[in-house]
Amino acid sequence: MSSETPSCKVVLAKNIANGLLQEVHEGLKTLTKKPHLVGFLANSDPAARMYADWTEKTCHENGFRYTRRDVDKEEIEEAILSANADDGIDGIIVYYPIFNNRQDQYLQQIVDVSKDVEGLSHRYVFNMYQNIRFLDENVPADGSSSVGGTQKSILPCTPLAIVKILEYLRVYNTILPYGNRLHGHTICVVNRSEVVGRPLAALLANDGACVYSVDITGVQKFTRGEGLKKRRHEVEDLEGWTIKDAAPLCDVVITGVPGDSYKFDTSLLRYGAVCINFSSEKNFGPEVKEKASIYVPSIGKVTIVVLLRNLLRIVQNRAAGQAAGKV
Amino acid sequence: MSSETPSCKVVLAKNIANGLLQEVHEGLKTLTKKPHLVGFLANSDPAARMYADWTEKTCHENGFRYTRRDVDKEEIEEAILSANADDGIDGIIVYYPIFNNRQDQYLQQIVDVSKDVEGLSHRYVFNMYQNIRFLDENVPADGSSSVGGTQKSILPCTPLAIVKILEYLRVYNTILPYGNRLHGHTICVVNRSEVVGRPLAALLANDGACVYSVDITGVQKFTRGEGLKKRRHEVEDLEGWTIKDAAPLCDVVITGVPGDSYKFDTSLLRYGAVCINFSSEKNFGPEVKEKASIYVPSIGKVTIVVLLRNLLRIVQNRAAGQAAGKV
Incomplete structure (x- = not known):
């Protein structure tokens, strides 16, 4: 080391993201069709719009389908419910803030757990705080290690x-x-x-x-x-x-x-x-x-790749759930 | 984690040694003959004898030659000098204490640098304290990074x-x-x-x-x-x-x-x-x-495998030195 060289290593998100993308690409190979992410934009926040555009670009570059749906605030609840019921949609992301009050938290709970790529559903949040890693694990009441589990809980x-x-x-x-x-x-x-x-x-x-x-x-x-x-x-x-x-x-x-x-x-x-x-x-x-x-x-x-990783996980969870006879 | 399970991971030297042995075995494959280690025993310390026996066993199990030479205190200097000059010997280890005074430090400097598997020669000790990694590197006077080097300095x-x-x-x-x-x-x-x-x-x-x-x-x-x-x-x-x-x-x-x-x-x-x-x-x-x-x-x-690793390194250093035209 020269006495002039700073010893701090600066690590760029791009380099970390690339490693995770490899993992995502491996996962994609096991699927028969492209996972489809729908993003709901119901505000005029330029930051939300930029995030939506960035998500779209990253999806398209990495073998995912992405559709942005611009909706009115007053229509967002119906739009989410409709997407929940649509078999052609694998994951749902909603760009907040919309109402910028507790109604936004209400909307977060509207998104079906099986399509919630952001991990905002109460069940995921609960599992995260409780350190429960799988949707289908059995957590013994005595506090000992959990048993089993094939469907990973989604983290924010x-x-x-x-x-x-x-x-x-x-x-x-x-x-x-x-x-x-x-x-x-x-x-x-x-x-x-x-x-x-x-x-x-x-x-x-x-x-x-x-x-x-x-x-x-x-x-x-x-x-x-x-x-x-x-x-x-x-x-x-x-x-x-x-x-x-x-x-x-x-x-x-x-x-x-x-x-x-x-x-x-x-x-x-x-x-x-x-x-x-x-x-x-x-x-x-x-x-x-x-x-x-x-x-x-x-x-x-890194965050955007983690979003894709969550989408992939949700598709895998659905397949594991169907294999186990419980969707 | 159960509340009963201690979270400390106990790691045994044996498991660490096995990984290093793999590396030593890979190195051995590149050589045309078995490296030969000679151990000089000139005291009646049971701990030294046990270490010698253990070294012998580990050498034989891992593709190295080992010869123990039991000598009198008064003959140890001549015995080391003779081993220094013997082309059939690659590495020398001396079991201390012998005189249990400064004469032991003198003996450490008698062992030829090119056969000193324990890294006790002044040149190795100096390099270690000075953070000089190679025998043949150029250390710039301005304290910046060293340049080159193919013969690694031996560490204790x-x-x-x-x-x-x-x-x-x-x-x-x-x-x-x-x-x-x-x-x-x-x-x-x-x-x-x-x-x-x-x-x-x-x-x-x-x-x-x-x-x-x-x-x-x-x-x-x-x-x-x-x-x-x-x-x-x-x-x-x-x-x-x-x-x-x-x-x-x-x-x-x-x-x-x-x-x-x-x-x-x-x-x-x-x-x-x-x-x-x-x-x-x-x-x-x-x-x-x-x-x-x-x-x-x-x-x-782990220490005994590191000894074998040093022996291998010394043989490799000699080959690198001969290739560079300076033995």
Whole structure:
């Protein structure tokens, strides 16, 4: 190493996405027809439109069918119900916000579980928080390991994209058993939104990490207890803690603060930490490279591949369900 | 995970050794004759005799020639010089202690560099501390990366065995560039002997770790500086520090304290740390499994395979040197 060379490795989402695409392509080969994704656009948000266009492009480049349906707010519920009943549609994505209130959460529950590629159905969300990996597994009441399962529960795209990035970065240690592969890691997640931050903290803790979830309202600790004694995570409020207490303890820092006014305070970062930003803004300044061992500046390209992976999974789940005689 | 199952993964040296043996067997296939190791036994230490017997057995089981030569203390110098000059001998190992004083260090320098499978020659030791990986590389004076090199410098067996174990355990992150793969790890090495503890701390710091080297005389920190700015490690005395200050900071703890009276204080261990014991005694009590994510209780079987790997490397170095016209 030259004394002039910064030692931080910058990893681009594109490179991570390519590996996942290989897996998606392998999966596609086992199908007899192209999975068909329908995207409902019922707002005039340019960001939603851009995401829709990007989804369409990625679908077409990778052997998936995609149809965008532009509908009126007042027609969205009927349109989703009709798509639920249409055998020619495999997956449904709805671009939010539409009503920008609780009606949006109502709509999320309208999408049929078997077509919900975003994992927003209550059943998927419940499974994620409860650390239930399969739709058809039996979870013993005594808290011991689950038995069986062929239909994987769907995880929300952005949190799952971050899990896939941590796998790519070998933060997940594959020498440990599946489900415990983050054991020994201390992770800071800055943002605790219901859409990404909180589910992400839960997922990472369910996989064995000690997670500090930081928000303007305070700091929470998500863990499976000492020695991963618990089957799923538990949450503890850390009274009086701020990011200044949590971040220096962490070997991984993941930020997702919207808006361009926020910057993570690099002086709080451990030397050699892994840094990942999932905000569309740059939550880390360029000086992060002076301290981090690995820096992932954005994740969008991974998220879109994870969406396709979820679509594939949903098609596979339906086939497994039909084989088992229960659709 | 059941609440009854301890989450610590115990990894046995045998399993790690098997992977390395595969690599050794591949290397052997490229040779026209069996490498010949000669072991000089000039003491009556039963431990040395046992190590000699074990080396012989491992050599014979894995396609190496081994000859034990029992000699008198007074004849050992002549015996080594004669083996240096013997073309039928590829590698030399001497079982210490013999004189149990500085004469032993003198004898270590008598073994020809090209036959020193234990990496004890001053040139190898110097290269290890200076982070020079090849015998024939050019190290620029400005501290930038070295150029070229086909003959790998030999590393001492026990420290190298621990490096190989950390690679097996994926503590070395192969997504990072070679030479920086421990970046972000904080490692405690308990014991700072010249034979294992100090070279180990140097090796791990040269690979990018922050290492706390703990001994009864105090704590030293080995690092390549903030952001791995330095080409090789530097050492800092931490005045007033004890193991109580160092161990809780570490995600890896490696112990090698001789004698059966020492036990590492598990209350100092971070939850999820990786623990490795290279002492012939058990430096960790059974309660380590309540806190560690991975525990390696002993390393002897890896060390002996590393010895064979060094022997193979020495034979390959000689061939590379002959090809380059300088033996």
